[in-house]
Amino acid sequence: MERLNETVLKEVIRQRPAKSHKGTFGRAVLIGGNQQFGGAILMAAQACVYGGTGLTTVISDPVNRSALHARLPEAMFVDWHRSDWIDSVTESADVLLIGPGLGESKDNFDLLQRIVTNQKEHQWLVIDGSAITLTAKYPVTFPYPDQVVFTPHQMEWQRLSGLTIAEQTTAHNQQAQEKLGSLVVLKSHRTQVYGKQIVENSLGTPAMATGGMGDTLAGIITSFLAQFKGSEAAVHGAVFLHSLIGEDLAKDQYVVLPTQISEALPRYMKQYSQQ
Amino acid sequence: MERLNETVLKEVIRQRPAKSHKGTFGRAVLIGGNQQFGGAILMAAQACVYGGTGLTTVISDPVNRSALHARLPEAMFVDWHRSDWIDSVTESADVLLIGPGLGESKDNFDLLQRIVTNQKEHQWLVIDGSAITLTAKYPVTFPYPDQVVFTPHQMEWQRLSGLTIAEQTTAHNQQAQEKLGSLVVLKSHRTQVYGKQIVENSLGTPAMATGGMGDTLAGIITSFLAQFKGSEAAVHGAVFLHSLIGEDLAKDQYVVLPTQISEALPRYMKQYSQQ
């Protein structure tokens, strides 16, 4: 299995074309954040904006609007009770992320199904957190599975693939991924990505084992898919950069806060865009 | 066409008079921010306050009050459903900015028309974002067009001038501007300003191509109009400084956040005020 290293960042992060506008760098729509887990979608949104996405919209419970704008005025907001607005905002998206802090209620599932059903051929769909659990629990048909990325941790992967954690060997995971037909980012202390290629992250530190780290990774993946060609490599780059920043911060910190990783993205991406 | 350079900043940014009070540095009123695009008016307000405006008031949907004050207690707030308060606050303004995150509903248009109709002879009016689209869509008569600045990007300029993006040559733009009788800041990777003079920005970086950058520019323009004599030059200075800071930050960052530009304003303005 190939191990990710800095090369992937140099290949993926392109220099921005001089003649460009915010549309050039993609439209991302992030769906999640109920009344209990609002912070998750805020962290995903921060990663998405600081990762360089041109336009980022959050669809969430309205209780999360004030905190989002207090932290991140750069993102737009849609109340998830307004289905007319949801349809109009998602239609023009390049990438949709659903799951951070979404919750697992019937309403949450209905929203997930609406998002999945409306997927356009050119759109990427990132399925994270509670959205993975929901797709494992209820039948959902993805119109374009090869434009879908799942980001499970090991327990969510068990729910989705039916493989117990003990059974999650490379061969089994590969079979399950092929059956899904989508990219799988299997998160653990050494994250693996299953797709056309199978790669393993060479980095990762226990200082990153804190709530919100996965939401932040989902936001970076979304941002990279919105901006960079070669989608599988873009996902590899997002996974590697997330850990690279985490390891650097962990040199001085016992625990690394997810939002600190997001804040460091513009500087790290600059370095690799020039090489 | 003349290209803007640092000279404009040295000419525009004056040393503050020793005997002065906050009224000396202008009263700005910023109108925008519906339930979806609240961040836009927050970013414009931050630019306006950090640009040195004496007093800044935001007229917006009340859902945006908490986030505004959490970020920027220096600004005042008026609920845009309170027309009595709107009239009293706008009457004493030196500059009014309308548009960032305003929205394009009938209510938004009614508010725009109220603001436009109430313009006083000495007041500057900056028309940005959705307010441009609305003035293109519905007939609005500006009582003092030569005290108005429009800040369209190319698509908004198409709506306002009737010129397709391909037709937006210097000569055509100049004709359209003369017909409007107002200053036009035509935003692109090399922003141009059409007025008595036609100038082009020599700076601008694709790292600035991210949501909220235009709202921030609108806030700086508003702040400069509130403080500095020679209004056309003040607009030139605002356009140039916005890009100058953006280019500097982009030396170390792949993407520049709009709010980072606002935060840098006091230090940059100090440098040019002394030259």
Next chain:
Amino acid sequence: MERLNETVLKEVIRQRPAKSHKGTFGRAVLIGGNQQFGGAILMAAQACVYGGTGLTTVISDPVNRSALHARLPEAMFVDWHRSDWIDSVTESADVLLIGPGLGESKDNFDLLQRIVTNQKEHQWLVIDGSAITLTAKYPVTFPYPDQVVFTPHQMEWQRLSGLTIAEQTTAHNQQAQEKLGSLVVLKSHRTQVYGKQIVENSLGTPAMATGGMGDTLAGIITSFLAQFKGSEAAVHGAVFLHSLIGEDLAKDQYVVLPTQISEALPRYMKQYSQQ
């Protein structure tokens, strides 16, 4: 007229006693912040907390609670519609500040009167902003005028003293202050304090002429009265330190944000406490 200098800080700011608790450093209660001017009371509260007050409570409109706690979890909050809570909180205060962003409605006046009437003999009362205008407009009897500080700017002083700005000479101001029987901090580009002594601030920069600067000064005065003996000197120290920090920041900044002054208080106060 004596001019304030660093000596006053060395005299006023004492080294904290080793055996102490938060009660040792005073209880401040700050009243203000309606639905339009909430930022004012937030800025006063930040100055009060960063100035070292042991316990700070804000009594305000409930729309301001979220922004206060997002910025300053160190402060406590009381909804100003709850008169029972107001009475219990104010009773144990050492200093009360009323006025920043209070507003000038009948309800605001009723609250002012309640606060003034309940003043205890040992309590200091700082009357700022709209509270000055209200006391000029309606008859209010202060039970302990020599425990009151007024902080008017020149127009507010005109309303309170009846002296037009042109008439505000040292002699006239002194007569008006003697009639009031309270300390008067007359704010201008060279603030003067009228009391047993008459002093003039030697510092102050036009970079400080921005909305919220007076609210911040009111918060520092409140904090110094809560902590330091020799109340008139404490007010002198607060006035001087506010400008001293402002001038220092203005060496690098065209405009100084009020909240930046508050953030610098702990470091500046440390320097002078050791001399």
Next chain:
Amino acid sequence: MERLNETVLKEVIRQRPAKSHKGTFGRAVLIGGNQQFGGAILMAAQACVYGGTGLTTVISDPVNRSALHARLPEAMFVDWHRSDWIDSVTESADVLLIGPGLGESKDNFDLLQRIVTNQKEHQWLVIDGSAITLTAKYPVTFPYPDQVVFTPHQMEWQRLSGLTIAEQTTAHNQQAQEKLGSLVVLKSHRTQVYGKQIVENSLGTPAMATGGMGDTLAGIITSFLAQFKGSEAAVHGAVFLHSLIGEDLAKDQYVVLPTQISEALPRYMKQYSQQ
């Protein structure tokens, strides 16, 4: 009486195991924050997250949700009116902290009793602030008193133990602690911890005597109990580290803000984890 020093930090703060996930570093649930004292639970939560806890949930009045997420998206939130959610969240906790900003109403007591009654054998319970006063006022039976930590200041200890401040000698305190059967962190300018061992903090500065400092200590204690084996030593470590950071910051600051201590935790903990 033994005096705490850096040794305790080297013993308590372990290097994180390479193979781990956020569950490895504990689940903390923090209960408090009414409509008046919301900041207290926000500060406790910040200390808990920055101290390295794997997952932190706040149970509080819903008015505190926006400010919590604006400051700390890493924490999750449960509205304290939802008893079904409370039960499900607390069941899986490793440590529960109740008290910061809780209030002393009948409803607050009912919530306290629900939390105490539901304590599981393996769970630690930290009783702070108003929760101490409530347990002193009303009879509460702790199912596992040896898994309970009380964090009173001297007045709260008087209420809980019946000892007046003058009577709070080491011997009396020890007797009272033995009767309780729980750990007691008796806060003063030299905090003492009563348990199997009796220890005194060698550090502590009057610059820390400001509102919220105790809430922050409670959050650090909770975080250390969630992560580190040898619970009594973990509490010692939390007490010592809180003061150590405070003393360091006080070298440059007249007053130390509680949130500054939390922000410094990751760097300080790193240093001691390597020794």
